[in-house]
Amino acid sequence: MTTGTAPSASNKQRVLVIDDDRKLCRLIADYLGQLGYEVRAVHTGPEGVKAASDEQWHAVILDLMLPGMDGFEVLKQIRKTNDVPVLMLTARGDEADRIVGLEIGADDYLPKTFSSRELLARLRAVTRRVSRIAADTHDSAKVVVVGTLHVNADTRTAVLGDKPLVLTPVEFDLLWTLASAKGRVKTREQLLDQIRDREYEVFDRSVDVHISALRKKLGDDSKNPRFIRTLRSAGYMLINPDA
Amino acid sequence: MTTGTAPSASNKQRVLVIDDDRKLCRLIADYLGQLGYEVRAVHTGPEGVKAASDEQWHAVILDLMLPGMDGFEVLKQIRKTNDVPVLMLTARGDEADRIVGLEIGADDYLPKTFSSRELLARLRAVTRRVSRIAADTHDSAKVVVVGTLHVNADTRTAVLGDKPLVLTPVEFDLLWTLASAKGRVKTREQLLDQIRDREYEVFDRSVDVHISALRKKLGDDSKNPRFIRTLRSAGYMLINPDA
DNA sequence: GAAAATTGTTAAGGATTCGTAAAGCCTAGG
DNA sequence: CCTAGGCTTTACGAATCCTTAACAATTTTC
Numbered sequence: 190m191t192t193g194t195a196p197s198a199s200n201k202q203r204v205l206v207i208d209d210d211r212k213l214c215r216l217i218a219d220y221l222g223q224l225g226y227e228v229r230a231v232h233t234g235p236e237g238v239k240a241a242s243d244e245q246w247h248a249v250i251l252d253l254m255l256p257g258m259d260g261f262e263v264l265k266q267i268r269k270t271n272d273v274p275v276l277m278l279t280a281r282g283d284e285a286d287r288i289v290g291l292e293i294g295a296d297d298y299l300p301k302t303f304s305s306r307e308l309l310a311r312l313r314a315v316t317r318r319v320s321r322i323a324a325d326t327h328d329s330a331k332v333v334v335v336g337t338l339h340v341n342a343d344t345r346t347a348v349l350g351d352k353p354l355v356l357t358p359v360e361f362d363l364l365w366t367l368a369s370a371k372g373r374v375k376t377r378e379q380l381l382d383q384i385r386d387r388e389y390e391v392f393d394r395s396v397d398v399h400i401s402a403l404r405k406k407l408g409d410d411s412k413n414p415r416f417i418r419t420l421r422s423a424g425y426m427l428i429n430p431d432a
Numbered sequence: 433m434t435t436g437t438a439p440s441a442s443n444k445q446r447v448l449v450i451d452d453d454r455k456l457c458r459l460i461a462d463y464l465g466q467l468g469y470e471v472r473a474v475h476t477g478p479e480g481v482k483a484a485s486d487e488q489w490h491a492v493i494l495d496l497m498l499p500g501m502d503g504f505e506v507l508k509q510i511r512k513t514n515d516v517p518v519l520m521l522t523a524r525g526d527e528a529d530r531i532v533g534l535e536i537g538a539d540d541y542l543p544k545t546f547s548s549r550e551l552l553a554r555l556r557a558v559t560r561r562v563s564r565i566a567a568d569t570h571d572s573a574k575v576v577v578v579g580t581l582h583v584n585a586d587t588r589t590a591v592l593g594d595k596p597l598v599l600t601p602v603e604f605d606l607l608w609t610l611a612s613a614k615g616r617v618k619t620r621e622q623l624l625d626q627i628r629d630r631e632y633e634v635f636d637r638s639v640d641v642h643i644s645a646l647r648k649k650l651g652d653d654s655k656n657p658r659f660i661r662t663l664r665s666a667g668y669m670l671i672n673p674d675a
Numbered sequence: 676g677a678a679a680a681t682t683g684t685t686a687a688g689g690a691t692t693c694g695t696a697a698a699g700c701c702t703a704g705g
Numbered sequence: 706c707c708t709a710g711g712c713t714t715t716a717c718g719a720a721t722c723c724t725t726a727a728c729a730a731t732t733t734t735c
Contacts, residue, residue, distance in 0.1 A: 287550070287553075311534060313535070314534040314535075314539065314540075343615065344615065345617055345666055357722060358666065358721095393724090394682085395724055395725080398683090398724075401683060401685090402684095419683090422733095600710085602711080638712070640694070640695085641695075641714090642712085643694090644696095647694095654693085
């Protein structure tokens with residue numbers, strides 16, 4: 190019996206905040222953290238783009254006024270690889286910005302002077318819309334992209350560049366599990382849990398063997414991996430090679 | 433099941449406006465009309481609920497201040513049968529209303545003093561994700577076409593090329609289930625759920641047997657299938673042979 | 676630097692999964 | 706009660722592949 194469709198590792202909603210105002214970040218993180226969200230804040234545009242493409246998020250909160258790379262540019266970069274819902278932070282009443290933002294693919298905006306309740310309401314509205322639509326179309330965005338690697342849980346296929354990979358069932362489940370947690374470690378125990386209905390014993394090497402096979406098919410070198418990194422005495426992690 | 437995302441006869445975007453302010457309705461209709469939208473306005477809550485459930489809309493613009501039935505109630509009624517994107521019209525700055533609206537299922541709001549550009553931007557933002565995702569899933573269609581195979585749920589018939597297929601009830605249900613999820617895996621459990629009121633046990637082979645029968649009637653070779661592909665340890669998938 | 680711990684890799688058989696034929700079983704209609 | 710059609714179960718062969726065991730390579734510990 191395969192699980193295969195588990196969308197994410199934990200069931201916490203993961204929110205990425207991109208804002209150079211650390212105080213505001215802290216505020217948001219505290220408030221959402223209390224409510225059971227998992228929040229990470231980064232403070233520059235490039236960091237934000239990287240985080241958005243390296244890991245899986247349920248929503249992104251993006252400040253339009255960033256030093257260096259401007260918020261619109263960040264949004265555009267994110268949209269190149271990602272359909273994650275994006276909430277823009279704009280100055281209250283700055284209608285032009287909001288319009289441009291919405292037109293290039295933001296999902297909503299939040300006035301800089303938002304109340305915590307409004308933040309929560311908008312976050313919920315925006316993620317609800319996504320899940321509602323996903324439920325409607327029976328298409329729960331089951332694709333994860335990591336660099337040139339595309340993993341599709343609907344068709345259970347993986348494509349590297351333009352070459353489809355021929356994977357065994359467990360290899361695919363393993364890759365999917367790693368992909369939906371890209372940028373975060375997965376222990377052997379978690380992996381075995383997800384891909385197989387089996388107890389994990391400390392001397393169990395089967396995960397290692399499958400990883401080895403996977404790496405071979407990915408053209409990955411275990412000593413200097415582009416995709417699957419080993420974290421000694423911890424587990425494995427799928428990483429974004431262009432970073 | 434209604435969705436509000438189904439394409440209408442014309443490819444015009446259809447927008448329903450629910451507002452007792454006829455002047456404002458006219459304004460919206462004119463502006464959106466120029467841009468190729470098809471707009472209909474109704475001026476009471478009950479009319480709005482009826483129109484929303486009777487017809488397919490791409491978006492609804494809803495005034496919260498309605499005589500008689502209040503806007504929130506209208507929204508709740510609509511949400512009972514319908515997932516169409518809803519834009520609320522609220523007084524500028526009335527944060528409490530906006531939050532309540534978002535919480536009971538609105539997708540966005542529009543200040544009463546909106547500019548035409550902002551209206552358009554929000555309309556687009558709200559429908560963009562829907563159309564993006566729903567583009568290739570005609571989920572209310574009663575006919576699915578896969579290459580030369582046509583499956584019709586209304587008549588419960590399937591035709592391959594010009595030859596009608598003679599299917600047993602379960603075979604048809606199975607084919608229909610696969611057809612309405614074409615291009616995506618269905619597990620044996622899901623298939624059994626849909627076609628039969630029966631528990632799935634791991635040693636249950638009846639799905640396999642029906643698939644085998646279906647393939648025979650489809651002239652399909654299980655090792656190199658044109659229609660029904662086996663995904664080992666996962667399930668079955670209907671594929672488009674010319675793709 | 677040696678020993679211990681951890682991970683990488685390979686190859687082989689034992690286990691799983693699947694396709695399909697045939698037998699058994701159930702139900703509706705005579 | 707019998708029949709016929711259809712669904713499920715059983716059985717077995719074939720193909721695939723998962724685990725285990727063994728050894729090599731690497732890193733950490735002492």
